[in-house]
Amino acid sequence: NAGVTQTPKFQVLKTGQSMTLQCAQDMNHNSMYWYRQDPGMGLRLIYYSASEGTTDKGEVPNGYNVSRLNKREFSLRLESAAPSQTSVYFCASSPGHSYEQYFGPGTRLTVT
């Protein structure tokens, strides 16, 4: 039982490049989330998926797109990376709202 896994662990992009961050959970959870954490700050919600087939914006969705591919997988795409998107990205899942969230180990992204 791996919990929440994220790939890649580290990534360096040049401004304007695109990439997709992958997240998968094996706990049969309905809800999944993407957060970003800037240095010295708390986490901010980018997008979430309450259940398979639905996605909604969080606090800071600009510059990102998401896909809930199936119940297990929730990907985050940066179409045209900017230095302001340099951050650590965490994926999380939960059985549903108001339940505890389980976080992945994070992806450290640097945009130069």
Next chain:
Amino acid sequence: DAKTTQPNSMESNEEEPVHLPCNHSTISGTDYIHWYRQLPSQGPEYVIHGLTSNVNNRMASLAIAEDRKSSTLILHRATLRDAAVYYCILSTSGTYKYIFGTGTRLKVLA
């Protein structure tokens, strides 16, 4: 969205109890109170949550004020492994949005 206020940092001696406070004066009746912690270079980890009554689990206790405008996370015997940033978060029933603040950085002294 209701916000929380926590001290930036606290220190505790190893093996002693730690009381981490959180103020949430704008909490509404359906808001749950959650606590997570984040160890260095890791994702956040669930600690405990509650609605109105005090809660206990194997990691900690959560004491909720009668008016629910504040709460306290209690670690009964701090260990070096408890050194982390502790986040107090409110979530409104029916929504999926956690609003993380900057948390309290707990330092445990040997």
